[in-house]
Amino acid sequence: MVSAPGRVNLIGEHIDYHGLPVLPMALRRSIRIHFQARADCQIRVSSGAYGHREFAWTPGLTPVARGDWENYLRAAAQAIAGKWGVMNGIDATIASDLPPAAGLSSSSALIVAMTLALLRANHRAASFEELMEILPDGEQFVGTRGGGMDHAASLASREGCASLIEFVPLAVHHIPIPADWAFLVADSLQIAEKSGAVRERYNAVRTAGTEALRQTGFASYAEAIQGRTEEELGDLAAAKHLSPAFLHVVTEAFRVRHAVEAMHEDDSALFGRLLLASHASLRDRLEISCPALDRLVDAAMASGALGARLTGGGFGGCAVVFCHRGDLSKVHDGLVERFYSGNPAHILHAEPGPGAVNS
Ligand code: NG1
Numbered sequence: 157m158v159s160a161p162g163r164v165n166l167i168g169e170h171i172d173y174h175g176l177p178v179l180p181m182a183l184r185r186s187i188r189i190h191f192q193a194r195a196d197c198q199i200r201v202s203s204g205a206y207g208h209r210e211f212a213w214t215p216g217l218t219p220v221a222r223g224d225w226e227n228y229l230r231a232a233a234q235a236i237a238g239k240w241g242v243m244n245g246i247d248a249t250i251a252s253d254l255p256p257a258a259g260l261s262s263s264s265a266l267i268v269a270m271t272l273a274l275l276r277a278n279h280r281a282a283s284f285e286e287l288m289e290i291l292p293d294g295e296q297f298v299g300t301r302g303g304g305m306d307h308a309a310s311l312a313s314r315e316g317c318a319s320l321i322e323f324v325p326l327a328v329h330h331i332p333i334p335a336d337w338a339f340l341v342a343d344s345l346q347i348a349e350k351s352g353a354v355r356e357r358y359n360a361v362r363t364a365g366t367e368a369l370r371q372t373g374f375a376s377y378a379e380a381i382q383g384r385t386e387e388e389l390g391d392l393a394a395a396k397h398l399s400p401a402f403l404h405v406v407t408e409a410f411r412v413r414h415a416v417e418a419m420h421e422d423d424s425a426l427f428g429r430l431l432l433a434s435h436a437s438l439r440d441r442l443e444i445s446c447p448a449l450d451r452l453v454d455a456a457m458a459s460g461a462l463g464a465r466l467t468g469g470g471f472g473g474c475a476v477v478f479c480h481r482g483d484l485s486k487v488h489d490g491l492v493e494r495f496y497s498g499n500p501a502h503i504l505h506a507e508p509g510p511g512a513v514n515s
Contacts, residue, residue, distance in 0.1 A: 158276060160269035160512040161186040162260035163309035164341050164476050165467045166318055167434050168412040170442060172303025173362055174369070174377045175324045176409045179416065180305055181333070182313030183254070184509035187265045191248040193277035201229055201270075203250035213242050219297065227298045228263055232270035235294030239286070243278040255504070259348070259467060259474035260341065264306035267294055268512055284312055284513060288326055302358070302469070313511035320416055324378060333508055334422045338481040342456065342491055343502040344448040346472030354471045361401065361442050368393075368402035377405055386410055400441035407437055428463030428478055435465035435475075444470030452495055459490020476506070 161182040168178030194200075202208040209226040211217075217234045219227045236243065250269075254262045268291065275282050291307040308321045308328060317330040348354050365377075372392065374380040380389065389406045392398070411430045418427040435453055439445035449466045456464035456477040467476040479487045484505065492500045 157188060157190050158269050158272040158512065159186045159188045160265040160272065160310045161313070161509050162254040162262055162265050163306055163313070164260060164339065164474075164506050165305065165309075166339070166476060166478075167415045167430060167465070168305075168408060169434060169438055169465075169467070169470070170361055170365070170444070171377070171405050171408050171412075172305040172321070172323065174303075174365055174405055176377055176381075176405070177320055177322045177412050178303075178305045179318050179320050179331070179412055180309040180313075181318040181339075181506070181508040182309050182511050183260060184507050185252075185254040185260070185504075186509075186512075187250060187252045187254055187262065187269045189248050189250050189269045189273045191246040191273045191277055194245045194247060197242060197245050199229060199233060199245040199248075199274075201246075201248045201250060203252075206250075213237070213245050215242055225266070228266045229270050231294040231297040232267050232274060234297050235267075235271060235290040236274055238293070239290050240280060243274065243280065246273060246277045248273060259343070260504075261306040261310065261468075263298070264291075264295065265310050267291060267298075268307055268310045272512060284328075285326055287311060309511065311511045311513050313509070315510045316508050318419065318508065319511075320412075324376070331416055331419050333419065334424070336422075336481050337419075337424060337427075338479055338484045339506040340456075340477040340479070340484070340488060340491070341467070341474050341504045341506045342452055342477055342495070343474050344446070344452050344466075344472055345502060346446050346448040348469060348472035354469070357444070357471055358469050361444060364399045364401035364442075365405050368398040368405075371396055371398055372402070377409065381406055381409055404437045404441040408434060424462055424478075424480065428461070431463030431465045431476070431478055432457075438466055438470060442470070446472055448472070449475055452491075455491055455494040456487065458494060459487045461487050 163180045165180040197213040200210045292304045312328040313319045314330040320329040452475045453464040461479045464477040
């Protein structure tokens with residue numbers, strides 16, 4: 157059996173694909189795959205509610221119909237094949253307590269779990285670094301090519317900790333979350349469909365950041381930030397008429413740094429302000445929020461949260477809400493009343509769990 161958890165990103169949004177550190181945590185909810193090795197190349201998977209899928213693992217797999225979950229299974233097989241070649245298939249069953257399409261990275265968790273199941277069935281050991289070489293590209297097979305945050309968090313997180321993920325070079329630092337801190341994940345009920353228009357907007361945001369960097373002449377965002385203050389970077393953006401995406405990326409990088417310090421120092425007020433500043437930057441500079449997410453953040457603050465922000469790719473999806481543990485019920489109930497007209501079904505208490513390789 158293998159198990160890969162979902163994640164919620166606490167802070168560091170739309171900067172992982174620019175190679176900058178991010179701070180997600182894995183959840184105690186995961187996708188589990190029970191598997192048995194086969195002696196041929198068939199991959200046969202059943203998943204209660206989603207039915208049965210079967211295909212032959214051959215070189216050069218192509219996607220099936222858009223939106224079919226078989227693509228995630230194929231993505232894992234194809235990612236492995238690209239590095240190690242095709243192997244024997246498996247008979248597998250999938251179980252999950254991770255809500256799908258809720259901004260908790262269930263799709264990345266499925267790709268991670270399937271990749272680990274196929275590798276283990278074939279007695280192929282793979283290091284965290286090797287997995288991180290193939291997994292983000294595997295996701296591209298399904299249609300998106302984000303950064304590596306979701307896979308790194310699902311693989312390498314530690315119980316009770318947030319994961320500070322650095323990409324250049326790849327490293328994960330486990331930051332203990334103060335015992336009194338609590339997080340909720342609340343769904344805006346605005347669906348951010350990963351295919352189609354949202355995918356194009358996601359890519360446009362990425363391109364805007366890359367184009368602004370090109371105009372500065374720096375080789376990377378890390379180089380642009382190195383040794384400079386936020387003010388100096390603001391002056392640079394104004395002088396070169398850079399797109400607002402530049403300021404989002406560099407200020408978000410500073411916010412991640414400060415958020416880690418706030419966590420180390422148990423400074424919940426600062427951590428809350430950083431979440432709000434991140435949301436404002438995503439809303440005003442990247443323009444990836446929506447009225448429902450903005451109202452959700454306002455409702456969280458009116459209910460006694462210390463901070464809240466949209467989490468994940470944006471254009472809908474979820475907000476992460478931060479409060480003192482003692483205020484959890486008050487904030488939860490306030491949100492149910494203010495945002496959900498009494499229906500508590502769309503809020504989850506997010507507790508930091510272990511990643512797939514640490515469980
Ligand atoms: P979501 O939309 O939450 O799956 C996406 C990317 C992340 C990151 C965030 C924005 C994938 C699998 N995930 O997350 O890498 O770029 O957007 O911070 O593409």
